[in-house]
Amino acid sequence: MSYEYWVRKELEALSQSLGFQYTPLKEIERRLTKIRGDMEKKEIEGLLVVHKMNLYYLSGTTQDGFLFLPLEGKPLLLIKRELERAKIESPINNVVPLKTIREVPSLVQKHFGKLPQNLGLEMDVLPVKDYFNYQKLFPTTQLMDASSILREARKIKSSFEIDLMRKAGEIGETVYQEGKKILKKGMTEIEFGGLLEAVAKKYGHEGLLRVRSLNYEAYTWHVLSGLTGGIVSQSDSPMGGLGLSPAFPVGASLKKMKAHEPILVDFGTCFHGYQADETRMFSIGKMKQKFIDAYHVCKEIHDAVLEETRPGTDCEAIFLMTLRLAEKSGYKDHYLGPPVLQTRFIGHGIGLELNELPFIAQGQPYPLEEGMTFAVEPKIVFPGEGSVGLENTVLVTKNGYEILTPVEQKIFQV
């Protein structure tokens, strides 16, 4: 049996029987229309989408290839591997095989009738080496940075996207409920984290979390117990944990979890590329009162953020409000990290990546908009002792908010 024959005959049915959801044509068309509006404003005649998550967003496939989007005319998918699957996954009609990147200009010219005067690229992630290559391949075309156009378009989620995030949130709920059964005294953080992730995968979590960055690596197994919760690391978060080695000094470690310690589980799930991020506290026996008190302040700050969550509220103002609340409660030097190392955000946009717009943070003076999704995560850190926190992923609705991570907001004591 030839591969192409088999794929055409059976792969689509198999994928759908196993729950694959393809991005509908209307959804893709809406996204392309939005992007084109911004291309017109910036006078960009053509866009070459290279990065996997943007390719998925604008075409529905993540097969290895590129999307050429002219300001006027039909989009063109150029696929290196695997063409037959890209045709199933994407509702875009024009899909052509691509052997090497050197063929891109001729395929674009054939499709578009000419080479564009200028070409938008994702310069926030595109490697310099590739950029020099495009300069040679398109010697008469001006290369422009189109990163912000894609970033802006992706900040407002559609109902199709929100449904996928809700499903990621449902997986998270199962993980935390199962976590109560899994957690045992003397288990290491990484053993617990690994088993939680196994549960998540069983229910459809894709394993990867994604961040738009050269060096920042996202991961699911952020389980910190007692003193490891007080350790800061490379990542811009209130606490990083110890990790397993200097090569990956974040997240769960080989430390054994003890009774009465605060166990912070900051666990992300990913369904069809869309992520949900949440944090709950666990403990074996009752946590020390000090941590319970601090947790309740996190809960209070969390609720105060949600109280302000509706279209029009200024993102920076929300962050500054939480600073005042933390100070008033006596946690000024523990809120969002130890002094000097405190982070300056209380929420981060989330969707296909963990660092999308908006940022509920210092220096981000813009309003919340309907359809934005972000994770709100107040955390309080005691160096050498532990940390506590609460996190949910929320959607900004017409009049307020909806929580996409339905796990009960309480301490999971076993």
Next chain:
Amino acid sequence: MSYEYWVRKELEALSQSLGFQYTPLKEIERRLTKIRGDMEKKEIEGLLVVHKMNLYYLSGTTQDGFLFLPLEGKPLLLIKRELERAKIESPINNVVPLKTIREVPSLVQKHFGKLPQNLGLEMDVLPVKDYFNYQKLFPTTQLMDASSILREARKIKSSFEIDLMRKAGEIGETVYQEGKKILKKGMTEIEFGGLLEAVAKKYGHEGLLRVRSLNYEAYTWHVLSGLTGGIVSQSDSPMGGLGLSPAFPVGASLKKMKAHEPILVDFGTCFHGYQADETRMFSIGKMKQKFIDAYHVCKEIHDAVLEETRPGTDCEAIFLMTLRLAEKSGYKDHYLGPPVLQTRFIGHGIGLELNELPFIAQGQPYPLEEGMTFAVEPKIVFPGEGSVGLENTVLVTKNGYEILTPVEQKIFQV
């Protein structure tokens, strides 16, 4: 307690008690000397190392920051977050805090006495946006591509590195042994893959696998059963599997594993950043004879590659030899993928990343050298039916090879 106080007093002891190994000064010095030799040849006066794995390789830390390496004079570590941990993790003496990237030129000037005439950057991965930023920050300095220097240095592993890879291989052995107990009929691929990964993590696997690429995402849970083993995907590998959605259409899926199917488990482990990659076949009850026969041809090809593995053998010649063996055995149209989609490599260098030098592949006419490590992975694919294969990570020794993945080379039938 202040964070700095606690870190200085206790973090190093805690890390070491939990098995952290730091890169020794002598090891770092040897690596820097090698790099400097190549910088001299290319007339590069200074190197600014940005990418996390190169930073780890040359400094011992992966905290958020940069390494400035002058051709002559001492190296300088500039750390954004977290400084105290970088000081523990790296044997480099000159470690300074960095608030923003804008301070890099002044800190370099202060340390080096002047700005270098030219500066090597990792243009294979550095985003264009950052490059433009460096052009502004170093207006009188010529920016040069130093990717190949780092890539070349990393291709020969030291005994320190090989020991870490051996430990990754030992974790893999435990995973496959436990896998025999975990595998059950009716379990989905992803459930099995998730549980295998949980075992690996419990024994020190860091969860992440790394590839040097913008879009290629490495992952551990490559479990393909029956017909999903015959599916090709975005990755340059003989089979990709179905995955869980169009957002990540590779690896284990929600398909249930049935009796008598070939179950291919291509599982990577990572210890202190160093990876081991291996593949074994599982089956529930006996596999169909067709697959057993094909497996034995994979084993034959695998052994033939090892027979040729010693310093001096040409990498391309090894690959071409395996093509002839596959053809002779009657698997020409199934070897390394279905026709048209067949990959053109039988081995890939491995270490901190899964796509290091050497490539045992078409178009790679250079000799094996002592200290190289690569994964050899003959695979045979039957579209619509399944695939089989065998993979080990091996070290090129003075006179031959050493297998770093000690799992027994047999079909794991349960």
